[in-house]
Amino acid sequence: MNSPQPLAFTNARLVDPESGYDGPGGVIVSEGVIADVAKGREFGKLGKGVRVVDCGGALLAPGLIDLRVKTGEPGAETKETLASAARAAAAGGVTSIVVQPDTDPAIDDPSVVDFILRRARDIDSARILCAGAATKGLKGEQMAEIGLMREAGCVYITDADRPIVDSKVFQRILTYAKGFDALLAHRPMDMWLARGGAAIGGEFAGRLGLPSISPMAERIMLERDIALLEATGGRLLVDQITSAGALETLARGKARGLRLSASVSINHLSFNELDIGDYRSFAKLTPPLRGEDDRQALIEALASGLIDIVVSAHAPAPAEDKRLPFDEATPGAIGVETLLPALLSLYHDERLPLVDLIRAVTLAPAELLGLRGGRIAPGAPADLVLCDIDAPIIVDAAKLLSKSKNSPFDGRRLQGQVLMTLVDGRVVHRAEG
Amino acid sequence: MTATAHDPTRVALDAIRARAFAFPKRHFLSAGDLNAPQAADLLDLAEAFVAFNRQTSKSLDLLKGRTLMNLFFENSTRTQSSFEIAGKRLGADVVNMSPRTSSITKGETLIDTAVTLNAMRPDLLVVRHGSSGAASLLSQKVSGHVINAGDGQHEHPTQAVLDALSIRRAFGRVSGLTVAICGDVLHSRVARSNVSLLHTLGASVRLVGPATLMPAQAERWGVTVHHDMKSGLAGADVVMMLRLQLERMQGGFVPSTREYFRFYGLDREKLSRAAPGAKVMHPGPMNRGVEIDSDVADDPAVSLIQDQVEMGVAARMAVLTSLAARLEADQ
Numbered sequence: 001m002n003s004p005q006p007l008a009f010t011n012a013r014l015v016d017p018e019s020g021y022d023g024p025g026g027v028i029v030s031e032g033v034i035a036d037v038a039k040g041r042e043f044g045k046l047g048k049g050v051r052v053v054d055c056g057g058a059l060l061a062p063g064l065i066d067l068r069v070k071t072g073e074p075g076a077e078t079k080e081t082l083a084s085a086a087r088a089a090a091a092g093g094v095t096s097i098v099v100q101p102d103t104d105p106a107i108d109d110p111s112v113v114d115f116i117l118r119r120a121r122d123i124d125s126a127r128i129l130c131a132g133a134a135t136k137g138l139k140g141e142q143m144a145e146i147g148l149m150r151e152a153g154c155v156y157i158t159d160a161d162r163p164i165v166d167s168k169v170f171q172r173i174l175t176y177a178k179g180f181d182a183l184l185a186h187r188p189m190d191m192w193l194a195r196g197g198a199a200i201g202g203e204f205a206g207r208l209g210l211p212s213i214s215p216m217a218e219r220i221m222l223e224r225d226i227a228l229l230e231a232t233g234g235r236l237l238v239d240q241i242t243s244a245g246a247l248e249t250l251a252r253g254k255a256r257g258l259r260l261s262a263s264v265s266i267n268h269l270s271f272n273e274l275d276i277g278d279y280r281s282f283a284k285l286t287p288p289l290r291g292e293d294d295r296q297a298l299i300e301a302l303a304s305g306l307i308d309i310v311v312s313a314h315a316p317a318p319a320e321d322k323r324l325p326f327d328e329a330t331p332g333a334i335g336v337e338t339l340l341p342a343l344l345s346l347y348h349d350e351r352l353p354l355v356d357l358i359r360a361v362t363l364a365p366a367e368l369l370g371l372r373g374g375r376i377a378p379g380a381p382a383d384l385v386l387c388d389i390d391a392p393i394i395v396d397a398a399k400l401l402s403k404s405k406n407s408p409f410d411g412r413r414l415q416g417q418v419l420m421t422l423v424d425g426r427v428v429h430r431a432e433g
Numbered sequence: 434m435t436a437t438a439h440d441p442t443r444v445a446l447d448a449i450r451a452r453a454f455a456f457p458k459r460h461f462l463s464a465g466d467l468n469a470p471q472a473a474d475l476l477d478l479a480e481a482f483v484a485f486n487r488q489t490s491k492s493l494d495l496l497k498g499r500t501l502m503n504l505f506f507e508n509s510t511r512t513q514s515s516f517e518i519a520g521k522r523l524g525a526d527v528v529n530m531s532p533r534t535s536s537i538t539k540g541e542t543l544i545d546t547a548v549t550l551n552a553m554r555p556d557l558l559v560v561r562h563g564s565s566g567a568a569s570l571l572s573q574k575v576s577g578h579v580i581n582a583g584d585g586q587h588e589h590p591t592q593a594v595l596d597a598l599s600i601r602r603a604f605g606r607v608s609g610l611t612v613a614i615c616g617d618v619l620h621s622r623v624a625r626s627n628v629s630l631l632h633t634l635g636a637s638v639r640l641v642g643p644a645t646l647m648p649a650q651a652e653r654w655g656v657t658v659h660h661d662m663k664s665g666l667a668g669a670d671v672v673m674m675l676r677l678q679l680e681r682m683q684g685g686f687v688p689s690t691r692e693y694f695r696f697y698g699l700d701r702e703k704l705s706r707a708a709p710g711a712k713v714m715h716p717g718p719m720n721r722g723v724e725i726d727s728d729v730a731d732d733p734a735v736s737l738i739q740d741q742v743e744m745g746v747a748a749r750m751a752v753l754t755s756l757a758a759r760l761e762a763d764q
Contacts, residue, residue: 327565
C-alpha cells in the first residue's frame, strides 16, 4: 500500500483548519510531508513519476488526531491491541491516537511509556502516542514520574477515567507539571455524588429504576479544578465535558484567561439519555449520557469555540463485559472508526461549518500537544484523510475493525465514507470497491 | 380430575375457562405491558382463581406438561413460594433455581446462564434479579416466556396485579380511587409497577415520602408528590406502605428509623387523615415499628395485607395461565 513516489491529490474539497480554508484544491505529498498545496487553483505541470489521485470533489483534510483512545494492550489484549486500534483508526481517517494510561500495568512509569512507543514503531497504520498516568497506579495518591514520562515521550498526563479526588494531590500535580509544561487532562466527577450510579440522575433513570449519578457531580468537580488551576497557573484539559452547568463554569474559567481547554466525546454530541432505551448497555458510558438540553448545549459550545476538541473516547469492551444487566455492564464504547462520520452529522444538520468540525479533531488537538500535524501546509506531515462526506453508510458494528464491537452507533445511518487515509504519505487505508 | 356438573370445582373451572385469554405480549416484564381492557381481563381471570383456590381441591391441569422455572438470583421466599404454589396448582412441573448459590453462575454472565437454562427448555421463566433490566435482557435470549418477578429498582408487575386485585375486591373498583404510595419510593419496584397499573385502571396516585427517597422528577410520572404524610394521606382511599429498604441504603437517606417512623411510619393518627373506610396495604415483609405500626397492620378492619398474599397466588395463576395460552397460540 505504501507509495514511494510523490502523490498529487487533485480536484478535492480541501479543508485546512489552520487557514480556515474550505474550497477546491489539491495537495502534493512527497517523502512523507506535504510538499505543495493548491488552494483554489490548479497545480502546474506535475513532475515525472508523480501519481495523480483525482479526488472527485471528495473532502481532503488533515488526518484526525484522537486524544482519547483506550486499548487493551498491555494487559487485556483480547479487548484491543495497539495494532487493532491503529487499524480501526486508519479505517476511520484517524492518523494519530493517544493511548490512555489505564492499562495493566498502568502507564505510570517511563519504562511503560517506552514499551508503548517501541511497540508503536512496528505499527504503521496510525501514529500511536501515549498519555502517562498523573498518579502512581492511577490511585490518585502519589504523583507519577511526570518529568521522566515526558522525557520518554508521553504527550500529556491523566488518570483517564478516574478523577483525582484529593484536592491537595491535584493541586500539586498542576503545580509540579508546570515545570515541565506538561498538560494535565482531568475528567471532572465528584465521586461521592457519582458513587454507585449507572445513569445520569433524572426522570428517565428514575423510571428505569437505575442507580443514578447526580447531574451536579461534574460541575462541582470542575469548579474545584478551575479554582486550583487559577491558583497554580498550570495547564488543564477538561476531559469530556458533558453538562450545560459545567459549560458555564468552563466559560468563566476561560474568561479569566487560564490555560484551559476542553474536550467532548462524540458520543455526548450524538446521543442522549433516552438512547439507553430498554437498558441498552452499549449506551452505558462514563460519563453517562445526558439529557437533550445538555447535548444541545454541548453542540452550541463546540460551535462557539468554548469546547476545543472532540474525542472518540474509544473504550473497547468485549461482549461478556457488555451483555450484562445495565448497572453491572462495563461502561464505554468504541468509536475511533466512527468518529468522523458521526461528527459529520453536525455538518449535514447545518449545526457547524465543516472547517470548524475538522479543526476540533485535527488542529486543536495538534496545537494542544505541540504536534506538527493537524494542518495542510507545506512541510507538515502528510497525514491526510480523503472522505466522501455525502456517502450514506449504515454502521455495522460487526464489520468494524476494533477487536471489541461495543458501538452505540451500530445500525445508525450516517453520511461519510472514508476513502483513503495516509500517514507520513503512506496509504494506510483504502476503502474497498 | 373427577368432578360432576354441579361440583363447585367444576363451576370454578368453567369460570376460569370462560375468562381465559392469551396474554397480549410474549413476556410480562412491566405493568405497562397491559392496557386497561387487558388489565381488567387479567383481574377477572384472577378473580376466578380466587374462588377456585378456596375450594378444597386445588389441582388443575391447565399447565400440564409445561415446565415453570423459578429463577431467583435474589432471595424472596414469599414471591418464590407464591409462584411455586401457583404453578403447581395449575399442574406445571415447577423447578426452583437459585443461581446465586448454585454452580450455574460461577464465572458465567447472565446471558450464559440464560443459554444454559434455555437448553433445558423451560416454557415459563419467572425471574428475579437485583439489577434493573435483567429480566428484559434475559427475555431477549430465551425461547420461553419470561415473567419479571422483580428486577432491581425497576418493576415487579405481578405485585401490581395482585395489589390491584386486592383493591378491586375491597372497593368493587379501582377507577376513581385515590391511592397513596408511601415510603421508600426511590428503591421500590413495587411502587413503579403500581403507579403504572393503577393509572391504567383509572386510579389517581400520590407518592409520599422523604425527598431523599423520592425519584428525581417523579411528578412527571403523572402523580402528585408529597413529603408530608398529612397532606399525602388526606382523603386517600388506599394507603400503600412500602418496605423501607434498609439493605439497599448505602448510607444516610434518612437519619434514623426512629425519625422515619415519627414522620413517615403509618399509625392510627396518620391514618385518620385518610378517607373513611380507607384500606392499608403493604407488599411485605414488613418492618414493624419502622414503616408501619402493628396496631394498623394487624387490624382486619383496615388492613388488606393478608388478602394481598392470598391474591398473589391467584394473580400469578392468572398470569401463568394467560402466558401459557399465548405460548400455545405462538406454537
